[in-house]
Amino acid sequence: MSDELAIDSGALIFATLADVYLSSGMYDEAISILKDGLSRNPNYALAKVILGRAYYLKGDVGEAVKILEEVYAQAKDSENTVLHLGHCYRKLGDNERAIQFYETVLKINSGNKEAAQELQSLKAGPAASVVEAESKEAESAPMAKPVEVPAAEKAEVEKPVEVPAAEKAEVEKPVEVLAAEKAEVEEPVEALAVGIPSSASAVDTLFAPAESTAVFPLERLNEPMLKLLNLKTVKGALICSRDGLPIMNYYPKITNLEELCAFIAAIHNESQNALHFIEEGDIDRFIIEKSNETICVIPVGESLLTVITKPEAKPGLIFVYARKIIDDIREILG
Amino acid sequence: MKLIELTKIPKVYGAGIATPDGFVVESQFVVGHNAEKSAAMAAQIMKRIRNSLDAVESTVIIYTTKSVFLLKETQDGIYYIVCQKDANLGLVKIKVDKIK
Numbered sequence: 559m560s561d562e563l564a565i566d567s568g569a570l571i572f573a574t575l576a577d578v579y580l581s582s583g584m585y586d587e588a589i590s591i592l593k594d595g596l597s598r599n600p601n602y603a604l605a606k607v608i609l610g611r612a613y614y615l616k617g618d619v620g621e622a623v624k625i626l627e628e629v630y631a632q633a634k635d636s637e638n639t640v641l642h643l644g645h646c647y648r649k650l651g652d653n654e655r656a657i658q659f660y661e662t663v664l665k666i667n668s669g670n671k672e673a674a675q676e677l678q679s680l681k682a683g684p685a686a687s688v689v690e691a692e693s694k695e696a697e698s699a700p701m702a703k704p705v706e707v708p709a710a711e712k713a714e715v716e717k718p719v720e721v722p723a724a725e726k727a728e729v730e731k732p733v734e735v736l737a738a739e740k741a742e743v744e745e746p747v748e749a750l751a752v753g754i755p756s757s758a759s760a761v762d763t764l765f766a767p768a769e770s771t772a773v774f775p776l777e778r779l780n781e782p783m784l785k786l787l788n789l790k791t792v793k794g795a796l797i798c799s800r801d802g803l804p805i806m807n808y809y810p811k812i813t814n815l816e817e818l819c820a821f822i823a824a825i826h827n828e829s830q831n832a833l834h835f836i837e838e839g840d841i842d843r844f845i846i847e848k849s850n851e852t853i854c855v856i857p858v859g860e861s862l863l864t865v866i867t868k869p870e871a872k873p874g875l876i877f878v879y880a881r882k883i884i885d886d887i888r889e890i891l892g
Numbered sequence: 893m894k895l896i897e898l899t900k901i902p903k904v905y906g907a908g909i910a911t912p913d914g915f916v917v918e919s920q921f922v923v924g925h926n927a928e929k930s931a932a933m934a935a936q937i938m939k940r941i942r943n944s945l946d947a948v949e950s951t952v953i954i955y956t957t958k959s960v961f962l963l964k965e966t967q968d969g970i971y972y973i974v975c976q977k978d979a980n981l982g983l984v985k986i987k988v989d990k991i992k
Contacts, residue, residue: 821944821945824940824944825937825940825941825944825945828936828937828940829933829937829940829954832932832933832936832937833933833954833956835929835932835933836926836929836930836933838956838957838958838959838961839956839957839958840956840957841954841955841956842955842956842957843955844952844953844954844955845951845952845953846941846945846947846950846951846952847950847951847952847953848945848947848950849947849948849949849950853945873953
């Protein structure tokens, strides 16, 4: 994917790549490509949210707050932004503001489990703070030392499932806190520095697919795409960049995805050049009818949506369904 | 001769037949449309599709911001028809299939 980014520096795929870097613990790399991408697309709010999260995970909460507040000022109903701001303020110890943000999340989406959980643990507050202070004093030496966790172990820990107390104790051994108190005692800062989730808090499971309500950007396409794929005559669909690199594949039977993407892009680009030569403007869409299938291609921003159908398909119907997907693609990928 | 059938269809700017290397065999276009340029474009696009997708005698419909192109590869050559965006492409396709 990084090759893809290098080739198509104008595309908005950098946010997706940054998300992958973050989930791999490569915070600096994620920050670097997000900054670079945002310099070209300064209004790409999702990238800013991911950048805020990257700083948060890196431990630079001040910078994270600065970025997220900027996004929040423009989109006050952005669930992810508000949630992450809650996490940041909680980490900064400003529980009052954290509570406000978590409550706002629940106003936007009352089903947000993460916010509900955080809110619950914060409201159980004063006792927790006392225990936390005592614990910090007692455990200051081991807490100050970041815990080195192998990647495999981290991955295991980061699973958003309920970890039994005994297991938790094993994972968080260096902190040496009683399992029962851990929920209140644990200071997430050190854990975050190495990407270990705190047992009581879901802070570190930001963007974790199973528990977080955050959705991988392109997953939003699944629903409209499914409607399109449910048409009897549709064999599959794919999204690629204009330079022929695959972005999403909804054609499971395909064996040569990269090849097909490259060919589609080549046909599109060559046709576009030819049309420019005869001054006929830009391609709106095109259909290639082969003996065994029909290929409908629709350029959407920097991407190409390709729908492969049986020869008997009705292209008009395909375009009607595709139009709904196009808006989403344009919003996500630009 | 055959092309008159196509150009009779409302909102069709013109039609032509090109060789695979882009030369015009026959064409009938309204004033203001360059048949040679369109033939070259048609040949280039069909060549790319043939090479990339192994598609023999395929049909391509390209919607541009200004007009619509229908290209069809046959044994006679490449038919290329240029229409307004709101032309009846279904009818154009039927006519092409009849005359090829």
